[in-house]
Amino acid sequence: MGEKFYITTAIPYMNSKLHLGQIYEFIMADVVARFNRLAGNDVYFLTGSDEHGQKIYKAAQQSGEDAQDYVDKMVEEMKRLLALYHISHNGFIRTTSQKHQETVQHILNRLKDNGDLYKSKYEGNYCTPCETFFTDAQTIEGKCPDCGRETENIKEENYFFKLSNYQERLIEHIEKNPDFVIPETRRNEVLGLLKQGLKDISVSRTAVTWAVPVPFDQKHYCYVWVDALINYISALGYSSKEDHLFRQFWPADQHHIGKDILKFHAIIWPALLMSIGVALPRHVVVHGWILLGEEKLSKSKGITLDPDQLAQDYGIDAIRYFVAREISFGNDGSFTYGALVKRYNGDLSNDIGNLVSRTFTMVKKFGAGKVPQDCGAHGGFQVQWEETIRELEQYIEKFKFAEALSRLWEFINKANKYIEDTQPWVLAKSDDAQDRKKLDNILYQLVESIRLSSVALYPFMPSLTRKIFDQFGIAEDTQHMKLSEQGKWGHYKGGTKIGKKEILFPRIQEEKK
Numbered sequence: 001m002g003e004k005f006y007i008t009t010a011i012p013y014m015n016s017k018l019h020l021g022q023i024y025e026f027i028m029a030d031v032v033a034r035f036n037r038l039a040g041n042d043v044y045f046l047t048g049s050d051e052h053g054q055k056i057y058k059a060a061q062q063s064g065e066d067a068q069d070y071v072d073k074m075v076e077e078m079k080r081l082l083a084l085y086h087i088s089h090n091g092f093i094r095t096t097s098q099k100h101q102e103t104v105q106h107i108l109n110r111l112k113d114n115g116d117l118y119k120s121k122y123e124g125n126y127c128t129p130c131e132t133f134f135t136d137a138q139t140i141e142g143k144c145p146d147c148g149r150e151t152e153n154i155k156e157e158n159y160f161f162k163l164s165n166y167q168e169r170l171i172e173h174i175e176k177n178p179d180f181v182i183p184e185t186r187r188n189e190v191l192g193l194l195k196q197g198l199k200d201i202s203v204s205r206t207a208v209t210w211a212v213p214v215p216f217d218q219k220h221y222c223y224v225w226v227d228a229l230i231n232y233i234s235a236l237g238y239s240s241k242e243d244h245l246f247r248q249f250w251p252a253d254q255h256h257i258g259k260d261i262l263k264f265h266a267i268i269w270p271a272l273l274m275s276i277g278v279a280l281p282r283h284v285v286v287h288g289w290i291l292l293g294e295e296k297l298s299k300s301k302g303i304t305l306d307p308d309q310l311a312q313d314y315g316i317d318a319i320r321y322f323v324a325r326e327i328s329f330g331n332d333g334s335f336t337y338g339a340l341v342k343r344y345n346g347d348l349s350n351d352i353g354n355l356v357s358r359t360f361t362m363v364k365k366f367g368a369g370k371v372p373q374d375c376g377a378h379g380g381f382q383v384q385w386e387e388t389i390r391e392l393e394q395y396i397e398k399f400k401f402a403e404a405l406s407r408l409w410e411f412i413n414k415a416n417k418y419i420e421d422t423q424p425w426v427l428a429k430s431d432d433a434q435d436r437k438k439l440d441n442i443l444y445q446l447v448e449s450i451r452l453s454s455v456a457l458y459p460f461m462p463s464l465t466r467k468i469f470d471q472f473g474i475a476e477d478t479q480h481m482k483l484s485e486q487g488k489w490g491h492y493k494g495g496t497k498i499g500k501k502e503i504l505f506p507r508i509q510e511e512k513k
């Protein structure tokens with residue numbers, strides 16, 4: 001039996017349709033979640049929606065809707081996109097849910113009882129798009145240092161959280177747990193911030209009422225970031241009677257987030273947890289940004305990065321593959337159609353697509369539509385597979401997704417070369433029984449190589465695996481595969497009747513305009 005594995009994504013703001021940057025985070029967390037299931041771990045994958053605060057309230061007002069109706073609709077839209085992109089989350093937490101709000105109130109009470117809250121005047125700046133407070137010194141000509149937009153000058157009485165009290169303990173924790181923040185560059189960034197010194201932070205607002213009410217002061221509403229961070233434990237039932245998930249899965253093994261929200265996850269969140277006496281998450285895994293580069297300007301030419309359009313034009317598998325293969329995880333990466341088409345036509349259509357297609361055709365022609373039985377003579381392929389999967393697992397553990405895929409492609413292309421080298425069509429012409437045996441063995445090994453590649457690809461392209469299995473008549477339940485069984489050479493014995501041929505990745509003739 002494997003280990004428990006709790007993985008979360010950030011919960012996106014529900015003020016607009018999900019964009020590719022947010023979807024990128026879901027895809028990569030999904031790859032990790034699916035890989036852990038394949039490895040036999042007991043996975044709980046959480047995502048959800050950040051629904052409170054000024055930004056969302058404004059968006060609802062602008063669309064002339066009641067805020068709750070507005071977020072209800074946005075959440076449905078988000079869930080539709082999660083399903084479209086094959087995100088396999090186990091839980092979905094909404095910050096406007098009763099359960100979540102009760103936990104937020106419980107925690108505010110706890111912080112107050114601990115003496116970690118005090119009331120004071122806040123005078124400074126607020127960036128609504130980032131939902132962040134900035135001092136005058138932090139702003140750049142009055143603009144937000146993070147997003148460059150105008151900030152609002154605010155003067156309010158707020159409750160403050162004594163973040164400054166946690167500075168030393170946070171430094172100690174990060175120094176003792178060097179992989180608390182991954183990658184190292186982000187860890188150093190956090191340590192830098194901590195060593196500069198921490199200021200106490202506002203955790204309530206009076207001017208923003210689309211928020212969780214502070215239980216001990218009617219005039220105050222919880223600051224949206226404190227509200228949002230708590231999702232990671234409210235979703236598991238922390239502070240409620242139904243807390244079995246919390247007991248089973250907390251602490252989180254991985255919080256996946258983008259680089260812009262590092263401070264909230266690596267400083268504020270752990271400090272809040274320390275204050276309420278809850279264990280800290282094991283790793284905060286930080287990815288870079290998807291940059292649209294100059295193509296962002298090409299909307300007028302009809303180029304769009306709309307997730308629905310991308311799905312329609314290239315298919316979900318190809319988009320998932322592309323971001324995992326092309327972007328060096330942890331760094332920023334450009335999304336360009338040129339690179340997408342190149343990967344699509346090269347890696348997908350040419351390499352794996354052709355391997356499947358040629359093998360299918362040969363099984364149909366030379367094997368009378370039936371995959372030959374495993375005869376036990378596996379030669380070098382078995383060893384190569386074992387090396388491939390071992391290295392692939394190591395890469396994934398280190399979040400080196402591009403390298404993992406590149407390593408798998410070496411194996412796939414060895415299978416392609418095996419066809420050239422063994423020339424099954426020559427053997428097929430021979431009447432010799434030995435040649436027939438050889439041919440059968442070649443075909444079996446090709447199908448087994450394809451099947452195993454499909455198992456390893458399942459976390460990246462779950463629907464591709466199903467399609468490939470169907471073509472070769474493999475009735476495996478893809479959702480419940482384990483590397484220790486289905487990932488072993490020879491697990492499949494052959495003898496299945498092939499299904500219908502389907503071109504997996506029809507070539508794209510030219511760059512989409």
Ligand code: ME8
Pocket residue numbers: 009010011012013020021022024025050228229230231256257258259260261288289290291
């Ligand atoms: O920050 N490339 O929500 P959000 C890659 N509600 N990742 C990107 C990206 C891009 N271009 N743009 C955004 C929030 N992201 C809060 C989170 S969690 C308790 C509360 C990532 O909708 C971003 O870094 O602005 C974040 O991890 C996630 O998408 C949601 O961003």
